Amino acid sequence: MKNLKLSLFLAFLSILSAPALSQNLGGHPSGLDWQFIKTDAVRVIYPQGMGAHAQRIAYLINYMDQNNRRSIGGKKRRFDLVLQNQTTIPNGYVGLAPLRSEFFATPPQSANLLGSLDWLDALAIHEYRHVQQNLNANRGLTKFFYILQGETSWALLSHFSIPNWYWEGDAVVTETALSNAGRGRAPFFTLEQRALAAAGKNYAYGKHRNGSFKDLLPDHYRLGYMMLTHTRNKFGNDTSKDIMQEAAAYRGVFYPFSRAMKRHTGLGTPGMYREAWETKKTEWAEQLKNTDLQPTTPVTEKQKRTVTNYRFPRHLEDGSIVALKSSYKKTGAVVQIKDGKETKITTVGFHVEPYLNYGGGKLAWTELSKNARRGNQFFSDIVLYDLKKGKRKKLTQKTKYFSPIVSPDGQSLAAVHISPLQENSIHLLDPNTGQLIRKINNPDNLFLSRPAWTEDGKAIVCVAKRNSQLSVVKFDLSARKDSFGENTMTELLPWTAHTLDLPFVCGGKVFFNASFSGIDNIFYTDLGGSKNIYQVTSVPIGAFEPSISQDGKEVLFTEFTEMGYVVSKQAFDQKNAK
Incomplete structure (x- = not known):
């Protein structure tokens, strides 16, 4: 009977066909001059003017290729990577048929999710891990059909055998382990899971795995990171590699990943999920137990049935x-x-x-x-x-x-x-009219985001990023030199790997949300550049996007719950700030 099932399954796979995807021709403006850098691990194809970015990407990928294989496997192969600079969508992907990757170079404005890690560095680490995953999944039955039918079968069988949360969770583990930032270090990344845990909502693995159009559920990135960090912490760094490789080889035709996990850990995927979830719930409860929470007043009520933000x-x-x-x-x-x-x-x-x-x-x-x-x-x-x-x-x-x-x-x-050349x-x-009045130059090409005006309109405050660290800076518009030169830019905070976002200026102070307390909260510093930091809120899940009333006595912000973001407020008294 077992041989009959296997034969039927192999026969089904042999007749699978994927739709042929035509080449996307004419996708770029005419006149772009494409160049490339080739190393042992990657060929980076990039528009002229993006050479420095391409060299950085090639260096990082080569470094990972030579030094970070133990937790995934030793297979290697050069692949093509196209650096796209005409988009405004921050993303990247790795695909098969053929094996290639594309990086969309424009970064996201918010630092809450990604953290302080430079955008192209994050893409290089995260997406190259996907390349390594795909290469090392080409084994056993997957490799057999790859030999017969090419990379389309390689893609189909590897993604049938390995759940999507493994691909993304393992890549997030890698970007976190190989940097001082990465999503795994940002409290924003576990926002939804912590909210569900605090509300006593415990969904089954099947629902968490498949998602919902009704209930708030963390995506497969967060599910995978929780599952794999728990597996690595309890059973060692190499365990997830062995599970993935056995699943891709189809050691067990049905649910090969869960079966491989059970062979190595004694738990299938549902059991591992329950254990990981209970472990994280205990950690988060202990964190809240040791946090001095402050009450807030709701401005908008939490919805009972529909997730609303x-x-x-x-x-x-x-x-x-x-x-x-x-x-x-x-x-x-x-x-x-x-x-x-x-x-x-x-x-x-x-x-x-x-x-x-x-x-x-x-x-x-x-x-x-x-x-x-x-x-x-x-x-x-x-x-x-x-x-x-x-x-x-x-x-x-x-x-x-x-x-x-x-x-x-x-x-x-x-x-x-x-700009398309990533000039900020x-x-x-x-x-x-939308006409350009003035351009504030940026000779060091810091990544700038979330500008805010001072109350007198004579300066602009914004979040700045350099070398995978963040700060809040002030630019004086009355300065003669229209640049970030001497006497024009003031650093208002020390450079940090913590997340910072959305400054708001009021009463000589700059309010912003940050992760300094281990939970995203509202903080402030002064406009003078003392770099002193004071905490305003202390909420259980996360507070973001501050706004201060005109009299300076009330702070308004968004607060996350298991039913989405609500607007909350809190009296502001400088004497009570920590």
Whole structure:
């Protein structure tokens, strides 16, 4: 009977066919001059002007190829990597048929998830781990069908035998182990799991594995990281490698990964999930036990049935609040909240990262657009909404702007600009026409994100990244030199591997969310550059996106729960800050 099942399974696989994917021709603007660097491990294909980035990527991949094989296996093969610089979508992937990778060079604005790790470094570590996974999964039955039918069968059989959470969880383990940052070190990465644990929600492995359109469930990156770190901690670093290789070889036709895990650990995947989940719940409960939590007051109520998110709350002059609202049932829209009543202002278009800001009577965000002719060219354009006139306007066309915010007097707009060659700067634009008024140069090419105006409109504060560390910096617009030179940039915080995001300036202070306490919370420092850090909130799961009332007595922020983000508030008293 066992031989009959195996024969039927092999016969089924032999007739599997995958749809042929045609080459995406004409995906780039004409005139791009493509060049390449070739090493023993990789051939990096890149547009002219991206040579320094390509060399860095090739160096990191070569280093991993030579030094980081023990936990995955010894197979190696040179592959092609295309460095794409015409997109605004931060991503990367590895695929088969043929074996190749693509890196989309524009980084995300928020540092909450990725942490301080430089974007292309993170891609090099994470995606090359996928290359190593694929190469070392080509064995046993998978290799047999690869020889018969090529890389399409290699891809099909390896992904049938190995769950998606292994591929991504193992890559996150690698990026965390090989850097001082990585997602595994960021409390934001375990946000959803900690919220579920605190609420007493314990889902079965099957539901967690397959996801839900109804309930909040962490994705396969987080599931895989939890499962594999527990396996490595209890059974050693090499165990997951042996499990993966036996699963890819189909030592056990049905559920080969779970069977391999049981051979090496005594537990199948459901049992390992339950054990890992209980272990992490105990760790998180102990963390909260040792944390001095402070009460917060809800502004928006936690929904009971539908996961709903309120993001980027901002105080308006009339005492009301605006926020970006979305849910599992509805797409994003800007809402106004006053006296407990919620009113929809306008919808927002498709975006890669959610974002909303307010200044000078105008709401600002960005929306994604695509070149209809060139499949690999994307744009990020600024959209404004005038609250007094009730009018929406797309300010820019076919640009690469991020995190826009209008100045307090409404006469200028600041936004991060990232060129195709990954040159980072802040542009000051006319909020009526979108015309460039001034360019704030960045000779060291720090990665800049999340600009915020000072109250007098004479300086801009933003998050900066260099050498996989973050800080908050202030740029003085009254300085004569239009650059980040001497006497123009002030570092407001020490450079750190902790996450920092979304500064807000009020009363000579800069408020921001950060991971200093082991849980994302709201902190502040002063505009003068003392680099002293004070903690404002202490919540159980995470607090983000601060806004301060005009009288400086109330801090507004988003707080995460098992039903999504809610808006919370807390009285602010400088004397009580830690």
